Amino acid sequence: MTATPIKFYQVGSRAVGNRLLPAELRTEQSSPDRSNALTSGHRACQGCGEALAARYVLDAAVRATSGRLITVNATGCLEVFSTPYPESAWQLPWMHSLFANAPSVASGVAAALAAQGRSDIRVLAQGGDGASVDIGLACLSGMFERDDDVLYVCYDNEAYMNTGVQRSGATPPFARTATTEALGPEPGASPGQGKDLARIAMAHEIAYVATATVAELHDLERKVRRAMQLRGARYLHVLSPCPLGWGTASHDTVRLARLAHRSGLFPIYEAIGGEVVDVLPIRDRVPVDEYLRPQRRYAHLFGDPPRPDLVARVQQLADRNVARFARWEGAGA
């Protein structure tokens, strides 16, 4: 018989259930009366970053709107694992139409609410990176430029996970997917820029753009609250690790999301009207190696032979991000 050692977690200020904090500083997730907008019993994989992110985001949004919230969902993992008829994990009004059209459906919902004189009810649309950066980009851009009163949340797990881990426009360089195999001189996804949707959103100069990860819960909830205080088009991009697609342990989801930030590969910032106003400082920066190595999608970088040259190119991307956002670090504090 094997024994599982008991772990004692230090309950730091960033933890979910910190009862040592004064009530007003605790997270919504630690509240016994949080809405559980995405309730338990759904069919997400163990350790699913998207399920975690969606629950965090929606519970915070339900709180911020006093329950007056309608959600529109793109096709994808989140839609599939939450609503296998006749079950539904949603405890709020929720609609799924198609893969590409969640932003447009949300625009229609917002317009209808305005026509009904019920603009107190707010609209949140959500989708994965495939729905957001690829197939639905035109609809999303249209929603942005019209400044429709919608918060769009992209849960970015960096590939088409629902269909079996194929490359999307958000797949990072050298990551192995089912359509970017780890073969050839530049194995994995091509080292292009990919689509940086948060910065594309900023170019629309919309009311609010923010990035976040499932690791920084206080930061994520604060950004949802801030977004719901504003009117017009808003965009939130949440890095949501996928154990299946990334080839990582299900208990490492939060740790990897934190490493994505600490390595500099995923900058966490917010922008008002297209201008960055705050960047979450990186504490204890780590080399990208530490983030890449635990992920099987990057195994070819550390195999035989190893590819330190490619790891170095990923490091350059991290360095560029850090340089790009350094001047706003802690600016909003």
Place this chain on the structure above:
Amino acid sequence: MREQQEGSRAVARVVARCRPAVVPAYPITPQTHIVEGLGLMVRAGELSPCRFLTVESEFAAMSAAIGASAVGTRTYTATASQGLLYMAEPLFNASGLGLPIVLTVANRAIGAPINIWNDHSDAMSMRDCGWVQLYAIDNQHAVDLHVQAFALAERISVPVMVCVDGFVLTHASEPIDVPDQDVVDAVLPDIRPRQRLDPAEPVTIGAMVGPEAFTEVRYLAQLDLLRALSEFPAVVAQLGAHTGREVGPVTRFGPESARTVVIALGSVCGTIRAVLEDGVDTDGVDGDGLGDVALLALTMYRPFPSAAIRAAVGDAERVIVLERAFAPGAGGIVTADVRGALTGRDLPLHTVVAGLGGRPITEAALRELFARARRDDLPDVQFLDLDERSVHAARTSGASS
């Protein structure tokens, strides 16, 4: 009151009187005048609290309509041709979700080759998207159909497509009565959605349905759609009580005794009627055999009014289906449906493909057609007014266009 006005303008005015709450709009010829008219009325404050959304594509237009309708508001948009194809995916979604959206299609050809003129290739390509399809014979009919479409859609919770021939009707100016606001209000009560997104009573709309229930969901949608067969005549009668105008799902013109029945949809019905009426009225001599021809104008194409068609064909000995589109590699689209409706009747059924991409369907060509019918000289499928010489030239030169 009849006023001289453009068809598109009249459609915009009648849609306004139907009090839509949300109108997502994207321009495409020959539909654009309709949404321009509505946009103007919204801007002028005449349609308050209606929201006019200038979206970035037809795909987005129908998607926004889906969102607005799911909140329980009356929703309208219009498109044509390539635009209808571009909204194909949300069209199926809207009917699958049972959302009572009304869409005007200003019928236009589909490319390639690109062509902005009228035929029915666009709407026919979407005949199985689960919507009710209604075809206007003239602009007065188009106007009345819009009031009926909203009433029908909301009664059965199925979206309705009103097909209006591009340019031939949309850009034609003629005397049209747009029913007064009190008439429209009497026929069209406030919308009572079957379900809607509302935080007070949360629902999940658009769940994933597997093999264990998908057939049942589809079957229930089929039953809903078929309800249009009885509900449409009811709304036609309801509006007709105010306007004195009633055009049902299938309308027969011409003598009871006619041995040839021509089935057609849309504005060409007007041309056919003119030929039939001229033929008999001018000199009382039925030299062309036109007294032996009757027209069945199909207003309703989906659901397909099989029983009404069977009854209206009656004892005719020959049926011609005049089609404004065709199924490449197969033949007549409407013909296939008519054949189904006439199962068990042993009578010749001829497909005439006519008026593709705006080619005028002339009275002369129709007279010739009916004369050949009388001589029993019609092929199973023919393309009316086909320029055989240019086809021959293209084929012998090896070029296809």
